[in-house]
Amino acid sequence: MREKLGFLVGILFLLCGLSFGRFVVEKNSLKVTSPEKIKGVYECAIGNFGVPQYGGTLIGTVVYPKANQKACKGFDEVDLSFKSRPGGLPTFLLVDRGDCYFTLKAWNAQKGGAAAILVADDKTEPLITMDTPEEENADAEYLQNITIPSALISKSLGDSIKKSLSGGEMVNMNLDWTEALPHPDERVEYEFWTNSNDECGPKCESQIDFVKNFKGAAQILEQRGYTQFTPHYITWYCPEAFILSKQCKSQCINHGRYCAPDPEQDFSRGYDGKDVVVQNLRQACFFKVANESRKPWLWWDYVTDFAIRCPMKEKKYTKECAEQVIKSLGVDLKKVDECVGDPEADVDNQVLKTEQDAQIGKGSRGDVTILPTLVINNRQYRGKLDKGAVLKAICAGFQETTEPAICLSEDIETNECLENNGGCWQDKAANITACKDTFRGRVCECPIVRGVKFVGDGYTHCEASGASRCSINNGGCWKKIQDGKSFSACVENSLHGCKCPPGFRGDGVNNCEDVDECEEKLACQCPECKCKDTWGSYECSCGSGLLYMQEHDTCISKDVRSEASWGFVWMVILGLAATGVAGYAFYKYRIRRYMDSEIRAIMAQYMPLDSQAEVQHASHGDV
Incomplete structure (x- = not known):
C-alpha cells in the first residue's frame, strides 16, 4: 500500500515539477x-x-x-x-x-x-x-x-x-542580509503557504506552533495597515489516467482536479487526502469572507482555534467542528459554505483554481515547492519557521524609517542611536537628534519637530528652517535675557541663519556681544551731548535747559523751541486769514461781473442801442 501511495505522490510531484519547473535560489x-x-x-x-x-x-x-x-x-x-x-x-x-x-x-x-x-x-x-x-x-x-x-x-x-x-x-x-529581501515602500505584502493537515510529524507541529506564536504580531501588523497578508494552500491534480483509481478518489475532490497526499500515508485508516483538501478550501474561503468584511486578521484566530479544537488525533477533523469555530468568530457561515461549494461536482472550484495558479512563480519569485513557507515582498523566505525569525524578515521588508514600533522592540533589533547618538548630530539642550533607528540600522537625517523642518547633513549640522523656526530652540540662534530685556538673533521671517540684533555683534549662533556705542563714538557726538551705554542700546542726554534731538543728534534750547513753535503757529493763522480775505474779494468781483452781463442782455432786447439804429437807417437808404 505504501508503495502505491509513494508511486502516486511521486507522479503528482513530477507533474507539478513539469508544469511549473522554476525554483529560485534565494x-x-x-x-x-x-x-x-x-x-x-x-x-x-x-x-x-x-x-x-x-x-x-x-x-x-x-x-x-x-x-x-x-x-x-x-x-x-x-x-x-x-x-x-x-x-x-x-x-x-x-x-x-x-x-x-x-x-x-x-x-x-x-x-x-x-x-x-x-x-x-x-x-x-x-x-x-x-x-x-x-x-x-x-x-x-x-x-x-x-x-x-x-x-x-x-x-x-x-x-x-x-x-x-x-x-x-x-x-x-x-x-x-540587509538586501536579501526587497523593501520598496512602507507596507509589506506577504503570503503564508500552509496546510490544515496535522499528522505530518514535527513539520506539522512546528507549523501549528508558529501560527499560534506569531498570531499576535501578525494581527497587530494587519489591523494597523502595516502589512497585507494572504494565506495560500498547495494542491495537485490527478493524472487523467488515474482519476477512477482508489488513490485519486481518496485523495482528490472535484473529479481529480484538486488533490493532497494521505495524512498518514495509509489508505486503510484515518483521514484521506480529500479531507485535507476540503479543510484547506474551507480555511481559504474563511479568509476570503473575512477579508471581504475587512477583518482578514480573523484567519489567524480560525486556524489557531481549529488546530486546538479539531485535531485529527481526536477524530474531530470534521466539517461540523470547523463550523463551530467559524460561528464562534462571528463570520458568515452561509457565505463560507457557498464558497466551498460541492466537492463531488465535476466542475472547477474558483478558489482552488486560483490557488493552483498562484503556485507558479512570477517575476523574481520561484515556484512554491516548499511547504510550509512564506513569500515576503514576492521573495521566498528561507530559514526556520520561528516567530522571531519571521518577524525579522517581515521587518526587513519595510522601507527604512517606516517600520512599525513592533520592529524596533528590544527583542527584535538593537537601537544604534542609544550609543554615542549613532554618530549623528544632536542638540542635547533641546533634546533634538538627527539619529533615526531603523530595522536595518540607523540613519542620520535632520528631523522635523512640531512642523519645523531642520536642514543640514545630519551628521555634523542641522538647523531649523522656515517661518516658524524660532519657536524650536530659538532656531539654534543666540538668545539672552538681562535686566528684564530679551534679545534674540533669530529672525522670524528668514528661512534660516542667525543675525545679531541692533546693538550687538557676533556670529549670532554662539555669541552676540553688546556694542558700547558711547566708547566707539557711534552716537551722542554733539559737543553738548552726554552718552550712557546700556545693554543692547544707549541713552543720550543734554545739559540743563537743552533738549536732545535724536534724529539730528544735537541739543537745542527748550525755550527757543517753544517760541519758534508759537511763532510758526501765528504765521500759519495769519496766512490762512489772508488767503480767506483774498478769496472773498475775488468771489465778489466775479459775481458782480456776471450780474452786469445779464442786465445788459435783457435791456438789449427792448431798447436798441445807438449803433443798432444807425445800421437800420443805412439799410433803408439802399432800397
Whole structure:
C-alpha cells in the first residue's frame, strides 16, 4: 500500500515539477574584507533552516577545521571548539559538502560554538538551496533547534579561502542580509503557504506552533495597515489516467482536479487526502469572507482555534467542528459554505483554481515547492519557521524609517542611536537628534519637530528652517535675557541663519556681544551731548535747559523751541486769514461781473442801442 501511495505522490510531484519547473535560489551577500588577494563581494545561497539574520549583518573570522572537515560528526568528538573568546570576532566555520545532510553539518557546527556555517560546494555548478531532509529523516529532533545562519558558497571561493588560511592569513568576512529581501515602500505584502493537515510529524507541529506564536504580531501588523497578508494552500491534480483509481478518489475532490497526499500515508485508516483538501478550501474561503468584511486578521484566530479544537488525533477533523469555530468568530457561515461549494461536482472550484495558479512563480519569485513557507515582498523566505525569525524578515521588508514600533522592540533589533547618538548630530539642550533607528540600522537625517523642518547633513549640522523656526530652540540662534530685556538673533521671517540684533555683534549662533556705542563714538557726538551705554542700546542726554534731538543728534534750547513753535503757529493763522480775505474779494468781483452781463442782455432786447439804429437807417437808404 505504501508503495502505491509513494508511486502516486511521486507522479503528482513530477507533474507539478513539469508544469511549473522554476525554483529560485534565494541569496545574500558575502563580503570578504581580508586578505587583500581575495577581498570582494560574493554571492551565497541561504539555507532553508536555521535563522538567517534578515535585515542585519554578521561580522566574523573564518576557520577551516583540521579534522572532521565535512562536519558529519560532533566536534566534541575531535576535541575542537569554535567558541569566540571575549573581545574576539565570532567564528564562521567553513566545511565541505558531502557525506551527510546539510542540517547535520549546521547542528554540529552550532554545538561546536560556531556563529555561522559556510558549506563549500564540492563541484563547480550554480548555487542551490540547502534544504532539510525528506520523509523518514525529517523527524530528527535537532532540526527545530538549529539557530545559526547557514550559507552555501561556490567551490572556487571555498578553495580561495582554504588557500589563504593554509598560508597563515586571517580571513575576515561579513555576512549581509540587509538586501536579501526587497523593501520598496512602507507596507509589506506577504503570503503564508500552509496546510490544515496535522499528522505530518514535527513539520506539522512546528507549523501549528508558529501560527499560534506569531498570531499576535501578525494581527497587530494587519489591523494597523502595516502589512497585507494572504494565506495560500498547495494542491495537485490527478493524472487523467488515474482519476477512477482508489488513490485519486481518496485523495482528490472535484473529479481529480484538486488533490493532497494521505495524512498518514495509509489508505486503510484515518483521514484521506480529500479531507485535507476540503479543510484547506474551507480555511481559504474563511479568509476570503473575512477579508471581504475587512477583518482578514480573523484567519489567524480560525486556524489557531481549529488546530486546538479539531485535531485529527481526536477524530474531530470534521466539517461540523470547523463550523463551530467559524460561528464562534462571528463570520458568515452561509457565505463560507457557498464558497466551498460541492466537492463531488465535476466542475472547477474558483478558489482552488486560483490557488493552483498562484503556485507558479512570477517575476523574481520561484515556484512554491516548499511547504510550509512564506513569500515576503514576492521573495521566498528561507530559514526556520520561528516567530522571531519571521518577524525579522517581515521587518526587513519595510522601507527604512517606516517600520512599525513592533520592529524596533528590544527583542527584535538593537537601537544604534542609544550609543554615542549613532554618530549623528544632536542638540542635547533641546533634546533634538538627527539619529533615526531603523530595522536595518540607523540613519542620520535632520528631523522635523512640531512642523519645523531642520536642514543640514545630519551628521555634523542641522538647523531649523522656515517661518516658524524660532519657536524650536530659538532656531539654534543666540538668545539672552538681562535686566528684564530679551534679545534674540533669530529672525522670524528668514528661512534660516542667525543675525545679531541692533546693538550687538557676533556670529549670532554662539555669541552676540553688546556694542558700547558711547566708547566707539557711534552716537551722542554733539559737543553738548552726554552718552550712557546700556545693554543692547544707549541713552543720550543734554545739559540743563537743552533738549536732545535724536534724529539730528544735537541739543537745542527748550525755550527757543517753544517760541519758534508759537511763532510758526501765528504765521500759519495769519496766512490762512489772508488767503480767506483774498478769496472773498475775488468771489465778489466775479459775481458782480456776471450780474452786469445779464442786465445788459435783457435791456438789449427792448431798447436798441445807438449803433443798432444807425445800421437800420443805412439799410433803408439802399432800397
